[in-house]
Amino acid sequence: GQQVMQIPQYQHVQEGEDFTTYCNSSTTLSNIQWYKQRPGGHPVFLIQLVKSGEVKKQKRLTFQFGEAKKNSSLHITATQTTDVGTYFCAANAGGNKLVFGAGTILRVKS
């Protein structure tokens, strides 16, 4: 079945530093979604990317979808303590079935 690899598993950054998490698939994706899960919380939708080479920004967050639609990244500029949590990418695998990456846990030291 479809798999999405996500790295790194953990990242500890100093407040103000940048953060990036990457997702890769061996197959072409129809779209990719990103979610954030705060400690003790539930996943919350951030964005969906559909087009090849698409780049979308949400304040300090930049999302990219690769030209081949096989990889994606989320970059956070100047992290803040409110950015703490686990970031997941998720690929649509038919209907509303989502295949999630393993997630990247972000810790921010103030």
Place this chain on the structure above:
Amino acid sequence: KAGVTQTPRYLIKTRGQQVTLSCSPISGHRSVSWYQQTPGQGLQFLFEYFSETQRNKGNFPGRFSGRQFSNSRSEMNVSTLELGDSALYLCASSLSGQGPEAFFGQGTRLTVV
């Protein structure tokens, strides 16, 4: 608009018992999906229901089952519980179609002892 509601929030069961979890999707959403989240396996898809029909199924044993009612509310059942079934069970609702954003509930934390 009310979000996705899952009940109960916490549950402790004994091995061999069965359990039923409930999910009420956002009003107007016809698709309900269930996921199991564990530290070791991450978020894994269980099944999706759309207009009372199971549309997708993950790779879980037959002990895991679900259903959806005409008002789109969904239940999942796990029979003959095993210790490894301890997890956070998340329900997600989507408006319809393929690929729209999923709105997750707070989850039910199931502990099997």
